[in-house]
Amino acid sequence: MVTKILPLFSFLILSSNIVAQSIELFAGVGVNGFFDKNYDDGHYRSEYRSGLAKSLGLGLFGKTMLGYEMGLTVKYMEIDGGIDIEGGGLGAGFGLDVNTTIRTLEFGLFPLNLKLLKDKFELRLGMEFAYLIRGEMQGEQTGWYIDYDYSTFPPRTVTVNESKPIDSTSDDYFTDLSAFVCFKMGYTFPIGQKLELVPRLHFGFGLGKRFTDEVDSTPKNRVTMLELVARRHF
Secondary structure, eight states: HHHHHHHHHHHHHHHHEEEEEEEEEEEEEEEEEESOOOSSSSSSEEEEEEEEEEEEEEEEEEEESEEEEEEEEEEEEEEEEEEEEEESSEEEEEEEEEEEEEEEEEEEHHHHHHHTTTEEEEEEEEEEEEEEEEEEEEEEEEEEEEEETTTSOOOOOEEEEEEEEEEOGGGGHHHHHHHEEEEEEEEOOOSSSSEEEEEEEEEEEOOOOOOSTSSOOOOOEEEEEEEEEEEEEE
């Protein structure tokens, strides 16, 4: 519980001590991809389908009361993607083939902010913490096991196949909190005395799994997005 609250608590403390120099509104669209160690050992196989990633957020950049430059962001994030896994052993096995949509509220901390080429080119490095709002999962779960038909002699070996559809929004399938290392780079176009338009690339690399142990797959995810930023300086 503490690890879930700490990023939000830190965000609020930093927000109350920052001397804002600029505020920005941004929207982004790009690609989300799940990944793991590419297991394929004969008993377990995992494959993932990429999906759409989109976001809408607000950023505040400036110096803290201690004179240290800091960037803070908050955004709504939605990612899509697919899972296709199979596993088992000699006597039983399972499969899962689903498409997922994960909606989160994300708080970002960007302690490293650099400007180059006469302040036109900017680089930002930090972390984002994603809190689950809602997760959706649709697809099919399959399984099989070896059984014996004792009506014959000797008993006949039977393979029993089972299949059931999955259409769920249960939070039991999705992790409540995920952390990302984030890198942004953009180029600034002045459009007024204190206004700027900034197209930039955003890269986010997940540090933890996006699904709980209720799902027999534990991938992380990474996103690549193109963001368009409207910024105003104070």
